[in-house]
Amino acid sequence: xxxxxxxxxxxxxxxxxxxxxxxxxxxxxxxxxxxxxxxxxxxxxxxxxxxxxxxxxxxxxxxxxxxxxxxxxxxxxxxxxxxxxxxxxxxxxxxxxxxxxxxxxxxxxxxxxxxxxxxxxxxxxxxxxxxxxxxxxxxxxxxxxxxxxxxxxxxxxxxxxxxxxxxxxxxxxxxxxxxxxxxxxxxxxxxxxxxxxxxxxxxxxxxxxxxxxxxxxxxxxxxxxxxxxxxxxxxxxxxxxxxxxxxxxxxxxxxxxxxxxxxxxxxxxxxxxxxxxxxxxxxxxxxxxxxxxxxx
Ligand SMILES: NC(=O)c1ccc[n+]([C@@H]2O[C@H](COP(=O)([O-])OP(=O)(O)OC[C@H]3O[C@@H](n4cnc5c(N)ncnc54)[C@H](OP(=O)(O)O)[C@@H]3O)[C@@H](O)[C@H]2O)c1
Numbered sequence: 001x002x003x004x005x006x007x008x009x010x011x012x013x014x015x016x017x018x019x020x021x022x023x024x025x026x027x028x029x030x031x032x033x034x035x036x037x038x039x040x041x042x043x044x045x046x047x048x049x050x051x052x053x054x055x056x057x058x059x060x061x062x063x064x065x066x067x068x069x070x071x072x073x074x075x076x077x078x079x080x081x082x083x084x085x086x087x088x089x090x091x092x093x094x095x096x097x098x099x100x101x102x103x104x105x106x107x108x109x110x111x112x113x114x115x116x117x118x119x120x121x122x123x124x125x126x127x128x129x130x131x132x133x134x135x136x137x138x139x140x141x142x143x144x145x146x147x148x149x150x151x152x153x154x155x156x157x158x159x160x161x162x163x164x165x166x167x168x169x170x171x172x173x174x175x176x177x178x179x180x181x182x183x184x185x186x187x188x189x190x191x192x193x194x195x196x197x198x199x200x201x202x203x204x205x206x207x208x209x210x211x212x213x214x215x216x217x218x219x220x221x222x223x224x225x226x227x228x229x230x231x232x233x234x235x236x237x238x239x240x241x242x243x244x245x246x247x248x249x250x251x252x253x254x255x256x257x258x259x260x261x262x263x264x265x266x267x268x269x270x271x272x273x274x275x276x277x278x279x280x281x282x283x284x285x286x287x288x289x290x291x292x293x294x295x296x
Pocket of ligand 1: 012013014015016017018019036037038039042067068069070107108109110126129130180181182183206232233234235236237276
């Protein structure tokens with residue numbers, strides 16, 4: 001598939017700002033998507049009010065599947081996106097072919113709470129949710145590839161759900177997976193040294209969950225997904241995307257003037273903070289809509 005064609009997307013954690021932003025941009029650009037949400041109204045309203053997606057665009061391009069990311073059947077239902085050409089047909093829902101999404105976006109995560117503990121002052125409400133989410137996505141892909149996914153477990157927002165066993169029309173096709181992890185989950189720590197100890201002490205539980213999730217993704221070896229992208233922001237902030245966009249890495253510009261490497265870093269310096277909108281924009285522009293990410 002060329003980059004100019006629309007892609008299909010399965011989104012998890014889209015009520016969060018990062019995947020919400022990517023999904024909104026994709027929908028506005030005419031890509032078709034399914035999104036899993038525990039609370040469909042919350043997702044629907046947030047895409048309208050926080051991400052300025054017109055209702056007509058949501059009605060045309062988005063299907064919301066109600067469910068929990070640990071519900072394998074609901075996840076499988078989310079992963080199977082209607083082919084775009086069938087969308088406007090009058091065909092019964094059960095007769096419409098679905099394919100595994102071209103791109104899976106996951107920003108699933110949990111929130112810490114305070115407890116009186118020297119060792120773990122901020123445990124997560126759901127300490128394994130990020131790892132479990134990816135494990136369930138892989139399990140659901142197993143079911144789809146084996147043709148054993150059947151029935152519905154969750155109400156579909158715009159249809160009555162599925163009741164018959166179905167195989168995707170392109171059963172061999174594997175999606176590209178994009179997961180939002182966190183800085184510090186990589187082997188090269190990527191945490192600025194002034195806050196490294198404090199970061200590990202305060203944010204150990206989410207870091208542990210993200211590390212296990214990354215291990216799962218990196219050990220997949222193409223069994224479930226053709227490839228993956230891991231986003232590792234440090235501190236996510238509210239607010240809009242930067243007008244000029246982010247520039248990543250170092251440039252040679254200025255080297256002849258004898259400037260130091262740091263002075264030659266272009267654009268905003270990669271540092272402590274990045275907005276959810278900027279990460280979502282990056283995912284949309286560099287992955288979902290990118291010409292150099294091959295979707296076979
Ligand atoms: N906050 C930071 O500074 C920071 C820094 C680095 C990385 N991160 C990570 O970056 C990721 C994206 O962050 P974000 O702020 O965009 O999102 P977020 O606000 O952390 O939202 C998490 C998402 O996960 C969903 N979710 C949680 N448990 C679920 C379950 N059992 N079933 C289905 N959905 C579930 C939530 O749905 P509901 O709406 O139903 O709750 C929500 O959509 C998260 O993994 C976060 O931990 C955050």
